[in-house]
Amino acid sequence: MAKRLIPTLNRVLVEKIVPPSKTTAGILLPEKSSKLNSGKVVAVGPGLRGEAGGNHIPVAVKEGDTVLLPEYGGTQVKLGEKEYHLYRDEDILGTLHD
Amino acid sequence: MAKRLIPTLNRVLVEKIVPPSKTTAGILLPEKSSKLNSGKVVAVGPGLRGEAGGNHIPVAVKEGDTVLLPEYGGTQVKLGEKEYHLYRDEDILGTLHD
Amino acid sequence: MAKRLIPTLNRVLVEKIVPPSKTTAGILLPEKSSKLNSGKVVAVGPGLRGEAGGNHIPVAVKEGDTVLLPEYGGTQVKLGEKEYHLYRDEDILGTLHD
Amino acid sequence: MAKRLIPTLNRVLVEKIVPPSKTTAGILLPEKSSKLNSGKVVAVGPGLRGEAGGNHIPVAVKEGDTVLLPEYGGTQVKLGEKEYHLYRDEDILGTLHD
Amino acid sequence: MAKRLIPTLNRVLVEKIVPPSKTTAGILLPEKSSKLNSGKVVAVGPGLRGEAGGNHIPVAVKEGDTVLLPEYGGTQVKLGEKEYHLYRDEDILGTLHD
Amino acid sequence: MAKRLIPTLNRVLVEKIVPPSKTTAGILLPEKSSKLNSGKVVAVGPGLRGEAGGNHIPVAVKEGDTVLLPEYGGTQVKLGEKEYHLYRDEDILGTLHD
Amino acid sequence: MAKRLIPTLNRVLVEKIVPPSKTTAGILLPEKSSKLNSGKVVAVGPGLRGEAGGNHIPVAVKEGDTVLLPEYGGTQVKLGEKEYHLYRDEDILGTLHD
DSSP states (O other): OOOEEEEOTTEEEEEEOOOOSBOTTSOBOOGGGGOOOEEEEEEEOOOEEOTTSSOEEOOSSOTTOEEEOOSSOOEEEEETTEEEEEEEGGGOOEEEEO | OOOEEEEOTTEEEEEEOOOOSBOTTSOBOOGGGGOOOEEEEEEEOOOEEOTTSSOEEOOSSOTTOEEEOOSSOOEEEEETTEEEEEEEGGGOOEEEEO | OOOEEEEOTTEEEEEEOOOOSBOTTSOBOOGGGGOOOEEEEEEEOOOEEOTTSSOEEOOSSOTTOEEEOOSSOOEEEEETTEEEEEEEGGGOOEEEEO | OOOEEEEOTTEEEEEEOOOOSBOTTSOBOOGGGGOOOEEEEEEEOOOEEOTTSSOEEOOSSOTTOEEEOOSSOOEEEEETTEEEEEEEGGGOOEEEEO | OOOEEEEOTTEEEEEEOOOOSBOTTSOBOOGGGGOOOEEEEEEEOOOEEOTTSSOEEOOSSOTTOEEEOOSSOOEEEEETTEEEEEEEGGGOOEEEEO | OOOEEEEOTTEEEEEEOOOOSBOTTSOBOOGGGGOOOEEEEEEEOOOEEOTTSSOEEOOSSOTTOEEEOOSSOOEEEEETTEEEEEEEGGGOOEEEEO | OOOEEEEOTTEEEEEEOOOOSBOTTSOBOOGGGGOOOEEEEEEEOOOEEOTTSSOEEOOSSOTTOEEEOOSSOOEEEEETTEEEEEEEGGGOOEEEEO
């Protein structure tokens, strides 16, 4: 059975969104239109701890956010059958909204 | 449909201004006059978080600013048909005014 | 007789979980399913000391946690017959839960 | 028309002083006497922001100052017909006075 | 006559424990069982000074502790006939207890 | 006419003391006796600014001090006919007294 | 005449103790017994300045201390006929006591 991962500190667990390589009607999409590297935030850590020791610096994104990911970086993690990636919150470029 | 991007932390989303390569009257401009690397700020992040955890250090530029960009750096992002660039606010050289 | 180790500062003593290479029924598992690099936290240090000198920044994991470990890093330690690994808490990727 | 540039953070916009290569009377000056690399401060940024987020660390020079510039460094900027250089205030060596 | 050394700042003076290469009954021990790199803390410094200037950040180990040492590092010191090693407290891996 | 330079931040303007290569009586001195690299402090900056933004960290030396200079480093500056050197105050080794 | 040097910041002026290469009775000592690299503290600086600007972080050793020196590092200074070495206080390993 797949385990659940709670990231440490300011780490963010992301499930990458694989862009469709053809439209629902079956037309093949040119490579250029599938370039946006995005994902869904599955879990976030509690944040880095400040020097004072008692406080957490909140993580820049939250569970459920659709995020723009950097081209490189991130640590691949496999939980059960699914593949995820871990990022430090400062490496996530932004959140995507419709 | 194009998605909207809200940058994280102190990131700034910029749409580069492509300088005209000829005047409106059709006269070709010499290469030198098109050198200023500028752009329009489309969106800014909430700012870096201070060590205290609760505060944000405000971003140095704001939406709508015309900014002078460094010659190198920035991350290319494509949203829908349009191409943008992401910069850390400390990499933006200044704001341009008429 | 095996000695007990109390880690210093933000170090974490971990006993790695060796994934079974065949099922209890004796069927050999393909290499891919044994990939998750995890361990059990056996002991944690008191945390790094803040600049003020009197306070400790709490360690991000606690004794008994099942943790996801980075692919590289960690210091091998042998206590009695058993082999353990020491990690800085910031290098532990997250905690695993059923 | 030339745009006006307001530098970000602790950046300083400088117009370099080109030393005359001959005296007003037309006598050619030896290379050695034209060595001082100086400029006029045209605009300064608001200063770096402190960790607290609300304050600015004032810039070390001010508009109108004649400054001694380092031999290397600075970013060339062309506004209209004129050429300027941007420096971080900590790279400016000092102010020159008659 | 041997001098006594009081370490500066967060330095720790350690006398390494040389593991017996045979048992008391004279049986040679295999190389593997002598692998634990440990030592006895002979003296500790007052700790690093905090930025405030008046305070010391306490050293992570104390005189008399049996400590686990890193495989590399440490500065060899000879006082009289005996050989010691100096470590920064952050390089000591943990304390050993029966 | 020679300009006066006020250094920025923690910079120190020094006029190097050229040791006499022969005594006043005309006896040539051996190379060894001219080795001390010292200078006279001509001007000092206001000091680095602290993070709070309003305060200056005072410069470690003052105008008129005779200082011991490091063997390497320093920026050569020519003001009028005279040659000076700029140092960061932390690079000056000490002050010399009779 | 020899000048007196007052070190800046956290610098420490040390006169190295040259270990006797033979005993007072004239017996040559083996190389091993002359290995301890120690010195006498001749002068200390006021200490590094804290960020607040008004305070000094006290130097870890004081005038008259016999100190254990690192094998490498230190800046050689010649004052009059005597040779000294300058160290940053954090590079001094400890103080030696009978």
